[in-house]
Amino acid sequence: MGSQAMKSFEHLEGLSEAIFKRLYQQPATALAVFRRMLPNLAKTFVMAMLFNPDPVPVSSLEACVHPDQNRLKEEAFAKLRQLYIVIERQGTFALDATFKVELRKALTGGGAPGSFGLPCDTEDKNRVDIAFLDRYAAEQWESILHFMVGNETQSSRRPSEGVVRLLLHGKLMEQNRASGTVITQLGFSFLLQEVNSQVWTLLLLYLDMAEQLRMDPVDILHFLFLLGSLELGQDYDMKSLTPTQKGMLEDLRDYGIVYQRKSSSRRFYPTRLATGLTSEIRSLRSPAATLANATPGNDENGFLIIETNYRMYAYTNSPLQIAVLNLFARLISRFPNLVTARITRESIRQAISKGITAEQIIDYMTANAHPQLRKNTPILPPTVVDQIRLWQIEGERMKATSGYLFKEFAANMEFNAVCKYADDIGVLVWVDKNKGMLFVSKHEQIADYIRKRAQSNR
Amino acid sequence: MDKVDGTEHYNFKAPADLATLQVIILDTNPLAWATFEKSSSLSFPSALSQLLIFANAHLAFSQSNRCAVIANHIDGVHFLSPADPGTDHRDPGEADLTLEDLKEIAQKNASKYRVFRLLEDEVRASYRRLIANTTPEAVMASPNASYLAGALSAALTYINRICFGGMGGRSGGVPGEEKSNVNSAGGKVDETGRTMHAKILVVSVTPDPANQYIPVMNSIFAAQRLKVPIDVCKLRDSTVFLQQAADATGGVYMEPEHPQGLLQYLMVGFLPDHLARQSLILPTKVDVDFRAACFCHKKVLDIGFVCSVCLSIFCEPPEGAVCSTCQVKLDVASLENLGKPVVLPPKKKKKKKAIDSLPGSGVASAADSPARTE
Numbered sequence: 001m002g003s004q005a006m007k008s009f010e011h012l013e014g015l016s017e018a019i020f021k022r023l024y025q026q027p028a029t030a031l032a033v034f035r036r037m038l039p040n041l042a043k044t045f046v047m048a049m050l051f052n053p054d055p056v057p058v059s060s061l062e063a064c065v066h067p068d069q070n071r072l073k074e075e076a077f078a079k080l081r082q083l084y085i086v087i088e089r090q091g092t093f094a095l096d097a098t099f100k101v102e103l104r105k106a107l108t109g110g111g112a113p114g115s116f117g118l119p120c121d122t123e124d125k126n127r128v129d130i131a132f133l134d135r136y137a138a139e140q141w142e143s144i145l146h147f148m149v150g151n152e153t154q155s156s157r158r159p160s161e162g163v164v165r166l167l168l169h170g171k172l173m174e175q176n177r178a179s180g181t182v183i184t185q186l187g188f189s190f191l192l193q194e195v196n197s198q199v200w201t202l203l204l205l206y207l208d209m210a211e212q213l214r215m216d217p218v219d220i221l222h223f224l225f226l227l228g229s230l231e232l233g234q235d236y237d238m239k240s241l242t243p244t245q246k247g248m249l250e251d252l253r254d255y256g257i258v259y260q261r262k263s264s265s266r267r268f269y270p271t272r273l274a275t276g277l278t279s280e281i282r283s284l285r286s287p288a289a290t291l292a293n294a295t296p297g298n299d300e301n302g303f304l305i306i307e308t309n310y311r312m313y314a315y316t317n318s319p320l321q322i323a324v325l326n327l328f329a330r331l332i333s334r335f336p337n338l339v340t341a342r343i344t345r346e347s348i349r350q351a352i353s354k355g356i357t358a359e360q361i362i363d364y365m366t367a368n369a370h371p372q373l374r375k376n377t378p379i380l381p382p383t384v385v386d387q388i389r390l391w392q393i394e395g396e397r398m399k400a401t402s403g404y405l406f407k408e409f410a411a412n413m414e415f416n417a418v419c420k421y422a423d424d425i426g427v428l429v430w431v432d433k434n435k436g437m438l439f440v441s442k443h444e445q446i447a448d449y450i451r452k453r454a455q456s457n458r
Numbered sequence: 459m460d461k462v463d464g465t466e467h468y469n470f471k472a473p474a475d476l477a478t479l480q481v482i483i484l485d486t487n488p489l490a491w492a493t494f495e496k497s498s499s500l501s502f503p504s505a506l507s508q509l510l511i512f513a514n515a516h517l518a519f520s521q522s523n524r525c526a527v528i529a530n531h532i533d534g535v536h537f538l539s540p541a542d543p544g545t546d547h548r549d550p551g552e553a554d555l556t557l558e559d560l561k562e563i564a565q566k567n568a569s570k571y572r573v574f575r576l577l578e579d580e581v582r583a584s585y586r587r588l589i590a591n592t593t594p595e596a597v598m599a600s601p602n603a604s605y606l607a608g609a610l611s612a613a614l615t616y617i618n619r620i621c622f623g624g625m626g627g628r629s630g631g632v633p634g635e636e637k638s639n640v641n642s643a644g645g646k647v648d649e650t651g652r653t654m655h656a657k658i659l660v661v662s663v664t665p666d667p668a669n670q671y672i673p674v675m676n677s678i679f680a681a682q683r684l685k686v687p688i689d690v691c692k693l694r695d696s697t698v699f700l701q702q703a704a705d706a707t708g709g710v711y712m713e714p715e716h717p718q719g720l721l722q723y724l725m726v727g728f729l730p731d732h733l734a735r736q737s738l739i740l741p742t743k744v745d746v747d748f749r750a751a752c753f754c755h756k757k758v759l760d761i762g763f764v765c766s767v768c769l770s771i772f773c774e775p776p777e778g779a780v781c782s783t784c785q786v787k788l789d790v791a792s793l794e795n796l797g798k799p800v801v802l803p804p805k806k807k808k809k810k811k812a813i814d815s816l817p818g819s820g821v822a823s824a825a826d827s828p829a830r831t832e
Contacts, residue, residue, distance in 0.1 A: 028571070043734075050725065064738050066739060072737050107514045109578075229571055
């Protein structure tokens with residue numbers, strides 16, 4: 001669950017330093033980046049340095065960590081450097097000045113008004129409540145998913161042109177001359193993700209497209225992180241938004257992330273999809289969640305039962321869920337409130353060939369397991385789970401790892417030391433002690449280490 | 459075949475996934491704080507602000523992190539946040555604000571993250587209510603009052619409710635049965651049945667309440683069992699109980715030398731959560747004062763008498779030779795032999811035996827009353 005959302009954030013790590021520097025100018029963004037993109041140890045380091053005016057020597061930070069937790073420490077340092085949060089200078093770490101100031105503002109509340117959303121001070125004549133917002137969000141989101149799967153019932157409208165363009169741009173669907181827009185492999189794996197990651201995937205595609213439309217990506221990210229910190233059920237004023245952000249509102253309305261009564265209205269309401277942007281709590285449980293079940297933490301709306309003889313019973317009549325099941329199981333019969341299916345070798349191999357992984361299937365089944373099934377430990381029968389994985393690796397006969405080969409070391413001692421260092425930081429993939437060769441996945445740190453050793457030996 | 463090995467189903471997820479509940483126990487004895495302010499120039503409002511920033515930092519780590527604040531006051535224990543549902547929520551400080559002022563406050567509130575703001579407002583409002591209900595006579599009557607045991611018990615029961623669903627260390631089911639990764643409500647639990655980690659921070663300016671030795675020790679053992687670390691930030695007056703509390707539960711004990719920099723001490727020493735503490739070496743006191751207090755007079759002592767059945771400690775043999783805790787008859791007769799050598803030197807049959815036996819009788823007379831070396 002959390003790992004899928006992290007993957008969406010990893011996309012953000014590839015941004016340039018200039019963008020990061022501008023990103024950190026808002027306290028809401030600094031807080032969101034801190035909260036979601038840093039590993040635990042890195043967060044601790046940042047907090048320790050936050051209220052310290054001077055740069056901190058690296059050695060004192062390293063001294064705080066247990067000697068056998070080197071890997072976590074290196075991971076934390078690497079992440080901090082990658083996100084341009086720390087500046088390394090002459091063996092000391094200093095927090096980036098903007099980031100420091102803004103995070104402090106976030107903690108002490110000293111930011112500009114509206115940095116965490118400006119609530120409307122006048123009453124809304126057509127006030128909406130949280131139930132309405134949930135319904136609205138579910139409706140909008142489902143219309144997109146229904147459209148992707150290709151069945152449009154009369155209750156769901158076709159999503160707007162902007163949405164269709166986005167799906168085409170992100171290769172989740174493609175234009176087929178014969179049958180209009182059809183779903184692709186990527187689209188299938190998108191369907192199986194849980195709602196938070198689906199939202200983020202779409203938003204990242206939006207970010208990509210925005211650069212073509214000459215919208216400022218930093219503004220977009222600011223707005224997204226701001227949305228993540230808003231309160232559900234509170235209306236917010238549009239006064240404090242930039243023109244780019246105001247333009248975004250219309251698109252976000254189509255996705256069901258915010259609600260605006262009409263385009264000209266001055267206020268907007270964030271829905272549960274918005275407030276869940278920067279949290280690990282699930283927003284909507286599943287695409288077709290009913291109102292009562294749309295509250296976080298309520299897992300009563302699972303509908304799947306898996307038996308050890310590979311039969312599946314799904315207590316649902318939503319065309320979307322049945323279409324998703326059809327992706328990886330063979331449907332046998334359909335009743336007014338029940339669908340029976342079987343998981344077979346062919347059906348799983350078909351799914352794998354479409355690009356869906358066994359993990360996605362298993363996560364999907366676990367997430368939608370019937371409450372009756374949840375009482376089991378473990379939830380899904382291990383035979384079925386293992387067999388799905390086995391069917392997947394039937395197709396993977398060989399595994400390729402790209403990396404760097406280090407050979408022809410001067411001395412055996414040096415070879416052993418480098419081996420041990422590579423093992424410590426966790427990049428070692430293969431080693432042959434007889435021939436003196438080692439294979440690692442990342443070479444920069446090893447190269448630095450060898451250089452440092454050479455210098456210290458000299 | 460390792461890749462398809464199904465045993466990973468049976469292993470629970472790493473405790474990294476769980477959020478943390480931070481309970482802060484804050485001494486609010488006004489006289490103690492006033493005395494402290496004179497010596498250190500750290501006033502209570504400033505300390506409270508720094509503590510609230512620390513709480514915000516804790517909440518910033520994750521959306522599911524939570525925080526509770528308990529006031530250890532002169533007349534008992536009060537929850538500052540979350541406030542008691544039955545209390546009057548009007549803030550005494552806001553009673554006479556005009557509409558303009560309220561609008562201004564609403565504007566200022568817009569610049570603070572809602573979660574942080576709610577905690578801060580609630581704590582400050584509850585504290586103002588608490589002080590409004592305290593009379594100066596009550597403060598003067600008990601200069602060093604501290605309900606540490608009550609505060610620890612309140613904190614632990616709150617943790618029990620929030621993190622363990624009331625089960626608290628007692629896990630149901632047959633031993634040896636595989637523990638589920640998910641409880642019946644679908645929430646994630648680890649193998650001890652907890653839904654969140656918890657830790658307690660005690661900020662104290664009052665000395666040890668010696669008459670609460672037994673309840674405090676019991677709370678420490680309960681926390682130990684629940685694996686809840688008790689961190690201690692002792693601003694004034696060294697203490698015996700709290701050192702042992704931090705040591706027994708794996709918490710951090712600090713006596714800041716420069717209290718004006720309280721925030722930095724809090725951030726470095728007390729902020730890391732359960733997962734980070736496994737990797738970090740935190741500054742804590744290593745030479746712990748392991749003295750106990752006797753059960754009869756609540757005096758702190760180094761050497762004393764211990765009941766052989768229930769191990770309760772006394773500074774002198776109890777009256778009637780009956781242990782007050784387990785009501786067992788103690789054999790006091792053997793106490794007379796205390797101090798006497800086991801094997802007496804042979805009595806020399808000489809005229810000088812009166813002089814020789816003097817050392818022996820000197821030892822015997824010392825054993826008449828129980829030896830108490832302090």
